[in-house]
Amino acid sequence: MGKEVLDSTLVSSYIKGDETAIETLINKHQQRIFSFIYSKVLDRDVTEDIFQDTFIKVINTLKRGSYNEEGKFLPWVMRIAHNLVIDHFRRSNRMPKFEDNGEFSIFSVLGDGALNAEKQIIKNQVENDVKRLIEELPDDQKAVLKMRIYQDMSFKEISDKTGVSINTALGRMRYALINLRKVIEKHNIILTN
Numbered sequence: 001m002g003k004e005v006l007d008s009t010l011v012s013s014y015i016k017g018d019e020t021a022i023e024t025l026i027n028k029h030q031q032r033i034f035s036f037i038y039s040k041v042l043d044r045d046v047t048e049d050i051f052q053d054t055f056i057k058v059i060n061t062l063k064r065g066s067y068n069e070e071g072k073f074l075p076w077v078m079r080i081a082h083n084l085v086i087d088h089f090r091r092s093n094r095m096p097k098f099e100d101n102g103e104f105s106i107f108s109v110l111g112d113g114a115l116n117a118e119k120q121i122i123k124n125q126v127e128n129d130v131k132r133l134i135e136e137l138p139d140d141q142k143a144v145l146k147m148r149i150y151q152d153m154s155f156k157e158i159s160d161k162t163g164v165s166i167n168t169a170l171g172r173m174r175y176a177l178i179n180l181r182k183v184i185e186k187h188n189i190i191l192t193n
Contacts, residue, residue: 050084
C-alpha cells in the first residue's frame with residue numbers, strides 16, 4: 001500500500017510543478033521497466049530508445065493532465081512500454097531497426113545529401129539557424145543534444161561521458177527539444193524545404 005501512495009504522491013507533486021518528482025519515479029521503476037523492455041527486444045540500444053520514448057510519453061501525458069490512473073502508476077507505465085515494444089516490432093518488419101521516432105524530425109532536413117544548389121543554400125541556412133539556436137540552450141542541454149544528434153551517441157554513452165544518470169541525460173534531451181521548439185516558434189523559423 002505504502003508504495004502505491006508514494007507513486008501517486010509523486011505523480012501529484014510532478015503535476016503541480018515539482019520537476020524532481022518525475023526523476024524519482026523514473027529512478028524507482030527504471031530497473032523493472034528496462035528489464036521488461038529488454039526481455040522483449042533483446043537489444044540494449046533499442047531498449048534504451050523505447051525506455052526513453054516511454055518516459056517522454058509519460059511526461060507528455062502528465063503535463064497534459066490526461067493521467068487518471070489513481071495510484072496505478074507502474075502498470076500504466078508498463079502498458080505504455082508494452083505498446084511501444086509492439087510498435088517497434090510492427091515497424092521493424094518493414095523498416096530498419098533505428099528509425100526516426102519523430103522526436104528529432106526538425107533535424108531530418110539536415111540529412112538529405114542529394115540536394116540541388118538552391119536547396120543546398122536553404123539547407124545550409126537551416127543548418128546554421130539550428131546550430132545558432134542550439135547555442136542559445138543552457139550548457140547541460142546543449143551538450144546532450146550535440147552528443148545525441150551530431151555524434152549519434154546513445155544515452156548510455158552520454159551518461160558515461162558526462163557523469164550523470166541516464167535519466168538526467170534523458171531529461172536534458174527532452175528539455176533541450178522543448179526549448180528548441182519554443183525558440184523555433186518564437187523566431188518563426190521554417191525548418192522544411
